[in-house]
Amino acid sequence: MDNLLHYLDIMIGFAMVMLIASALVTVITQWFMSWKSYRSQILGWGIKRLIAQLSPDLANHAEEISKKVLNHPLIGDLDRKGDLKAGSTIHREDFIRVLLELAQSTTLLLSEEARDALRKAIGGDQNDTPAEILKKIQTRAMELEKQFPEAARYLWQAQAIVEKAGGHFVADVMSWFDQTSDRLTEVFTQKARLVSIVVALIVALLLPLDSIELMRRLSTDNKLTAQLVVQAQQKLDQVGTVAASSNLQKDIETLKELKAQIDQPSLAILPAGWWPEKVTKPKAPPGDKREFDWAKSLLSIFGVLISAALMSLGAPFWFDMLKNLLKLRPTVAASEEKDRKDRASTQSESIQKNMTSQTIVSAQTALPSTPDPEMGVFGKVEIAPGQDSRG
Secondary structure, X not given: OOOHHHHHHHHHHHHHHXXXXXXXXHHHHHHHHHHOOHHHHHHHHHHHHHHHHHOXXXXXXXXXXXXXXXXXXXXXXXXXXXXXXXXXOOOHHHHHHHHHHHHHOOOOOOOHHHHHHHHHHHOOOOOOOHHHHHHHHHHHHHHHHHHOOOOOHHHHHHHHHHHHOOOHHHHHHHHHHHHHHHHHHHHHHHHHHHHHHHHHHHHHHHOOOOHHHXXXXXXXXXXXXXXXXXHHHHHHHHHHOOOOOOOHHHHHHHHHHHHHHHOOOOOOOOOOOHHHHHHEEEOOOOOOOEEEOHHHHHHHHHHHHHHHXXXXXXXXXXXXXXXXXXXXXXXXXHHXXXXXHHHHHHHHHHHHHHXXXXXXXXXXXXXXXXXXXXXXXXXXXXXXXXXXXXX
């Protein structure tokens, strides 16, 4: 476990850089899709298909009706100038109410043919006109609001529609609307995913951000890794909640702030010379012009493509990843500190045992050996053969 905390810090530093870069991608993607009104376009396509399915008489007027639905004051959105534009969201109950209003109103510029077809589809199995049905729904919704004031608004509307507009047309809308909504969500997600991939590739190439080079630097530069860990602990929530707004100038300032965070001189994550620094090498002797390096170029391009793929995962992915890594860090640090103390204690005990053993050995070496019983005070006396001990 000696290097586990070091490896974890490397992953935190890498995730922090990817979070900032993917936040750039997220802001640009959201701004681009809002500018192109993809959500409204996809919703209009889905509403058009749904209207065409409700009745054969509505197939030729589905596009006109869908446009009027999305531009209805109840559904439409306001642009920066305060003008009404096509809405990007719609609820099932509001959709039914708007269709009823379009069928009975002559002030919403719906053509007479489309209005007649819509009236026929709505009132084909009942005597009430669309205006009468709409009035009954509104009256019943007010009664339900008085009876159940704590309930949500859509519950009052849904119950009133079921009770007062129970025809095949409303039943078809109720059954098909949710399926259409799920389908539109999938289409929008795929569209957003495609746009984010393209934006991530462009951002990775323009920075340029090389994942392979970044990992190499984090593995060898402990100071850079420590700075990114501190930055992750301080700015995680600030970066993780970045999103596009309806104000273009504000979004540009946000992009500049994000770019500045990964372009700090103290970090120097991005190459100083942009792409020329990544695809060339200096000639020998020093001072001459740089020459193109195929091996370095291919490795750099591969690293940038990896960065683009990782950035396209989106800021929410890297935010959750970084948050989990930061939660894990105190546990790993505490475990590593415990292991270090245990090793130090074991080594201390081993040293003490060795010192005790050496002391015992030294003491035994210094003591005289066991005396021989035949030796006197002056040592063992040898008596020569043939001599009388008394002589």
